Amino acid sequence: MSYRSNRQTDHSSHPHDHARPHVRRPAPLHSPAPQASSRSSYTIAHAGKQVRIGPVVFWIVVGTVTVMGAWSAATATYFAFRDDVLTRLIARQASMQYAYEDRIAELRARLDRTTSRQLLDQEQFDQKLDQIVRRQSALESRAAAMNALPDVSVTGSIKPPARGAATDGGLSAIPKPSPINDTVIFVAPPDREARLESRTPPTVAAQPAQFAKVQGLDTALVRLQTSLDQVETRQLATLNAVEDQYEGRIRRMRGVFTDLGLDLNQMQGATPKGGIGGPFVPVKPPSKDADTFDRQLYRISITRAQIDRLNRTLSLVPYRKPVLGEVEFSSGFGVRTDPFLGRPAMHTGLDFRASMGDPVRATANGRVESAGWSGGYGRMIEIDHGNGLATRYGHLSDIKVKVGDIIKIGQIIGAVGSTGRSTGPHLHYETRIDGDAVDPQKFLRAGVRLGSS
Known part of the structure; x- marks a missing residue:
């Protein structure tokens, strides 16, 4: 590619043309404008093609290239002699990297805290569930112990014969006790047997992690605790009622001997023993750290044994009627x-x-x-x-x-x-x-x- 001016073309020639005589070619008569245009324009030739551009465009291009080159040289020189700029740039990049790393570390720490909190919540749930299961087992054991309490303690009384039965039976015709007005009867409260209203589902104990994901877990645990509290309250109330009735029964039974002027200790000493025999196993009182239920159950057991002994003694006291029906x-x-x-x-x-x-x-x-x-x-x-x-x-x-x-x-x-x-x-x-x-x-x-x- 070459840049050629028309003026150079008109006034110069190749070196081998110096020997030739200079011949001035006459210009056409009516074409002055093209000559003026040729002297003020530039031609770019490349691969046999020519592109003619004006001087303004040419100098704009040249100026732009020159300015860009000067700017590049100045920038390179500035960065070459000003290391602090590069240092600041590197420090900025490092700061950004550290910021990203700190952010990632913070997110990881937050994730770890969340995971730890979830594990802690799961552990607390397992502990609460285990506590509920143990408490339920204890209440069921208490219910079984309360079921062992007798409903009726009878010293014996006279029961009318059933319809159709012989009234003049032989010596073996011994009637069973009956609840007439002079009968010794102890009836436990009707709600003595305490039953659990709510039982922990088997799936809860088997899969606590799966149950922990159920929404409203706290509400379910609170309901279970409330249900167990109600059962425990009823059991304690029943024990209190049984103990009060036993103690009142003992007072009334001892009052019989007092009213009749009988020596209770003397009569108890002469009363035949109820058991046949067996090894002596002393009753162990509850330990100091025993709960209220165990201590109260122990007192009831001792009181019940006293009632049984008084019943055997009262069976020798003739305070019943010798005939049936209304007393006249x-x-x-x-x-x-x-x-x-x-x-x-x-x-x-x-x-x-x-x-x-x-x-x-x-x-x-x-x-x-x-x-x-x-x-x-x-x-x-x-x-x-x-x-x-x-x-x-x-x-x-x-x-x-x-x-x-x-x-x-x-x-x-x-x-x-x-x-x-x-x-x-x-x-x-x-x-x-x-x-x-x-x-x-x-x-x-x-x-x-x-x-x-």
Whole structure:
């Protein structure tokens, strides 16, 4: 490529043309404009092609190239002699890199904290769940212990025979106790058996991590805790009610001996033991760190053992009725007018109105001392209950026991009659202490208070 000017073309020639004579070519007559244009323009030739440009454009291009070259040289020189600029640039890049690294480290730390928090929450959840499971097991154990408490403690009483059953059965016809007004009955509160309302689902214990992801986990745990609190509250309330009833029962049972003027310790010492035998295993009291439930259950167990012992002692006290049905006396204990002589006389017992042949039952455990004809008593049975207590049943029409027989509460021992000094069918019933006749109503009233309270 070459740059050529028309003026150079018109006034110069190649070196080998110097020998030629200079011949001036006449210019055309009517073409001055093209010559002027040729002298003021530049031609660029490359590969046989020519491009003609004006001087303004040419100098603009030249100026631009010159300015750019000068700028590049100045910049290179500036950077070559000013190291602080490059240093600042490198420091800036390093600062940006450090900032990115710090940001990444912060994000990693935040992620680690989040992960640690999740692990901590999971661990706390597992601990709470384990605590709930242990507490549920403890409440179930308590419920089982409470279920072992007896619902009824009966000393024994007289139960009417079932319909169609024989009323004059043999010696083996021993009725079961029945809840009549002079019966010793202890009934536990109806809500004694405490049941768990809510149980932890099996999947919770098996897969705690999966359950922890369920929304509202805290609410579920709170509900479980609330349910267990309610169960525990009911169990403690039931224990309190049972303990109060046991203690009240003991007070009433001891009050019977006080009202009757009997020596409780002496009678308990003479009472046959309830067990048959076995190794002695002392009862261990609860430890100092035992909870309230265990200590209260221990007290109830001791109280229940005392009630059982008092029940065995009371089974020898004749405070029950000898006949069934409503109590109606034809004659009371004390001074009365003798029905045969019409003079004042001491009546040593109670006369129960009854029909001929009605069954007569033993009012306490004992042993038959006499059974047969006994003067004004007619056919009479006397039962020794131990500790100086005895009962007599007179004017019987039939005797169903013999001397030496062991008698149980409510056992039929004879039938109502009118033998001896009697004006009609009735039962003459006596209670004696150390051979002296005492008012049977004193014993009956004590039994009514004990059974109805």
